[in-house]
Amino acid sequence: MQPDSRPFEVAVLVSVGRHPLTGRARRADHDARGLELALGLGRHLDRLQVRAVHAGRHDSGNDTALRGYLGMGLAELTLVEQPDGADVIPALATVLTRSPPQLVVTGSRAECGEGSGLVPYALAERLGWPLVNGVVEVESIDNGVATLLQALPRGQRRRLAVRLPAILSVDGAAPAARQSAFGPAQRGELAPLQEAGVIDEAFAEWTFSPARRRPKRLKIIKATSARERFKAAAAKAEGGGGQVLSNVTSEQGAEAVYKLLEEEGVLR
Amino acid sequence: MTDDVMTGIARRDPRKEWIARNRLHPEHDRVLAELGKGSAAAIEWMGPHGVIRKNPHTAGFIGPSGLKRIDRSGLQQGGAPSVAVRARQESRRRIDIASPAFLVAVVPEMGGGRLSHHDRDLLGLARQLADADPDRPGAVLAVLFGGYKGEGEGEPKERALGEAGIDRLLHLTSDEYEGFAPEARLAALAAAERELAPRHWLLPDSPLGGADLGRRLAMRLEERPATGVWQLEADATCTLGWRCTARGAAGSLDIQRPLPRVALVLAECAEPVSDTLHAAEELTLNVELPANLTRIEDLGQVAVDPAAISLGEAEFILSAGNGVTDWEGFHHAAQCLGATEGASRVAVDNGFMPRDRQVGATGTWVTARVYVAVGISGAIQHLQGIQSCEKVVAINSDPGCDMIKRADLAVIGDANEVLAALVDLVESRRPQAKRGESRDAA
Known part of the structure; x- marks a missing residue:
């Protein structure tokens, strides 16, 4: 790759999080991990420019939370000012189209509000960019193609190649964010940017309540006779008629186990 | 006489x-x-x-x-x-919906090629939506991607899917849907939307399948989906006649809102279908799906060190108990099979395995898809720990032990010998597979 005069631009969308126990505003966990991922791209690229963007209202309540991102090593944070109850997607889309970065990194879902995890998807659809969710690591960036590792359930990883510009969303599987330093956080600048706000009307009509504990599922017994009811009540848990191979050589036994493992697709 | x-x-x-x-x-x-x-x-x-x-x-x-x-x-x-x-099973009421008033489309995640518990719950919820009005019943349409692995021997696909509550089936088996192919899958779902126009789209809000695809689909259909839905109730004042309760704000809020067309649903949202048998009639799309330009390329799964995966989320566990005497052989077998190591309490207490590898009520509750118990008799605490495992294989010399009763496949024999034979078998077949892979990559 020949050296490019323009730096590689990454925009990280950050939000105000909420501590799960105290309920206090903090830097959102997934967004901080996203910023960590973006800052770590420096090892692949000569010139990297990371821009953090927050859309929303800025007040004394969330100042510390937003400065938490600055404390990770940023000089400034773009603050797209929006009124309360605004839909941030149009504003973010405008900001991103005005000065398009090569990569947008977001968290997978917000920690307060609707928290549906739709922001990266809505932006991808509006901008027409490809989107990869659950990114853990960016392995390389070469000729406009990024090679990524995506987290799968059960600790598995998948390698993907995506054409830039692209949107990556990051969840809890990504490496933990670095600590936020107090001094740089206070010295950093919140650069405000005025954008017209679009009020989210549907959101205002919904009713919100603290999460109720979900009812535990009961075992429903459909019995027609007393005998069946008794059997169901006295039943011991069993696997449901497994196959038992006795009087076989160890080779035959191993063959049967191998067959099952292969069918389940766990052998790699 | x-x-x-x-x-x-x-x-x-x-x-x-x-x-x-x-x-x-x-x-x-x-x-x-x-x-x-x-x-x-x-x-x-x-x-x-x-x-x-x-x-x-x-x-x-x-x-x-x-x-x-x-x-x-x-x-x-x-x-x-x-x-x-x-x-x-025969007494299941057979239901054929010849001319449905509307369609409820469901896209199951189909982990491992079969319906998961989450999928069954989702289909149960879809039935609630479809059968709400007995005079004008709707039909449940399932869109399946990739191959289907039937359950049971010789059981036809229609039977298993019909028992889960599927009336219509759109089965798309093409190589382009394999692996991470959100663009191809989204194009297929959009084509289904244009042709069949279902009233509802239901997807599981699970990391493997629906959470990603459902959000993409909603954005493509220009709908605002409800995510993390866990409860539904009829409400005539809403557009679609239903009101839902969804989790929001990282699980700390309940949001009551009218049910939108696209809903991403949590597990245990409804009871799975248990007393009816549906037709699972296969449909085909008339339009040719366009070959779309993919900007995301799947380069395949990466080999992850199985020992680095925590026991609680490991997919494939090889677990050792008192019947194992050849510990070198056991560790070699785990490495060769690519399995995460587990142990029963006895093996841990005797100092053969570390404490963090203990499976059971006093150790880790595992969720593995395949659990191979080598020389474990199956104390009740151990069986509790493997409750949520799908397939259990037992290798044991005692045919009467509890683990054999729990196991889907049990081999009676000396655990060390069977394990050694299994390692030989895997090693003898592995080089061929590896050669094939490298040829594909080239």
């Missing part, structure tokens, strides 16, 4: 009758067979005085504890227990 052929006079042999009554007599079985009472048919007969006699010794069956049980409820009459199970 035997008729004399010459005279036609009924002759009785009191000695034989006495032997037939005496179960402990050494010639009892032979005499019973002679008198024609040995088979199950001779439970009742007409006595010499015209009274119906019953032989309680031939009735009944041997119960699970080895004692003879006589079932007087009339259910057991001359049948193997599997008949009752089969009869219950």
Whole structure:
């Protein structure tokens, strides 16, 4: 790759999080991990420019939370000012189209509000960019193609190649964010940017309540006779008629186990 | 009781009758067979005085504890227990919806090529939506991507899917849907939307399948989806006639809102279908799906060190117990199979395995898809720990132990020998597979 005069631009969308126990505003966990991922791209690229963007209202309540991102090593944070109850997607889309970065990194879902995890998807659809969710690591960036590792359930990883510009969303599987330093956080600048706000009307009509504990599922017994009811009540848990191979050589036994493992697709 | 052929006079042999009554007599079985009472048919007969006699010794069956049980409820009459199970399945009410008023589209995640618990719950919820109005029933349409692995031997796909509550089936088997292919799958769903126009789209809010695809689909259809839905109730004031409760703000809020067209649903949102059998009639799309330009390329799964995966989320666990004596061989087997190592409490207490590898109520509750228990007899605490495992394989020398009862496949034999044979088998077949892979990559 020949050296490019323009730096590689990454925009990280950050939000105000909420501590799960105290309920206090903090830097959102997934967004901080996203910023960590973006800052770590420096090892692949000569010139990297990371821009953090927050859309929303800025007040004394969330100042510390937003400065938490600055404390990770940023000089400034773009603050797209929006009124309360605004839909941030149009504003973010405008900001991103005005000065398009090569990569947008977001968290997978917000920690307060609707928290549906739709922001990266809505932006991808509006901008027409490809989107990869659950990114853990960016392995390389070469000729406009990024090679990524995506987290799968059960600790598995998948390698993907995506054409830039692209949107990556990051969840809890990504490496933990670095600590936020107090001094740089206070010295950093919140650069405000005025954008017209679009009020989210549907959101205002919904009713919100603290999460109720979900009812535990009961075992429903459909019995027609007393005998069946008794059997169901006295039943011991069993696997449901497994196959038992006795009087076989160890080779035959191993063959049967191998067959099952292969069918389940766990052998790699 | 035997008729004399010459005279036609009924002759009785009191000695034989006495032997037939005496179960402990050494010639009892032979005499019973002679008198024609040995088979199950001779439970009742007409006595010499015209009274119906019953032989309680031939009735009944041997119960699970080895004692003879006589079932007087009339259910057991001359049948193997599997008949009752089969009869219950046959008794499922068959439902054919010929001309549905509307469609409820479901995209199951199909982890490992079969319906997961989450998918079944989702289909149960789809049935609630479809069957709300008995006069104008809707049909549940399932869109499946990739191959389907049938459950049970010889069971047709329609049967298993019909039992889960699927009326219509759109099965898309093409290579382009394999792996991470959100763009191709989204194009197929968009084509289904244009052609079939379902009233509802339901997807599981699970990291493997629906959470990503459902959000993409909603954005493509320009709908605002409800995510993390866990409850539904009918409400005529809403556009679609339903109101849902969804989790928001990282699980700390409940949001009550009208049900939108696209909903991403949590597990245990509804009871799975259990008493009806649906048609699972296959549909095909008339339009040719356009070959779309993919900007995301799947380069395949990456080999992850299985020892680095925590036991609680490992997919494939090889677990050792007291029956394992060759520990070198066990570690080698785990490495060779690519399995995460687990252990029973005995193996940990004896110092063969570290404490963080202990499976069971006092150790880790595992969620593996395949759990291979080597030389583990299956204490109740251990069985509790593997409750949510899908397939359990037991290799044990004791055929009567509890692990064998729990296992889907049990091999009775010396654990170390079977494990060594398994390692040989895997190693002998592996080089061929590896060669094939490198050729594909080139």
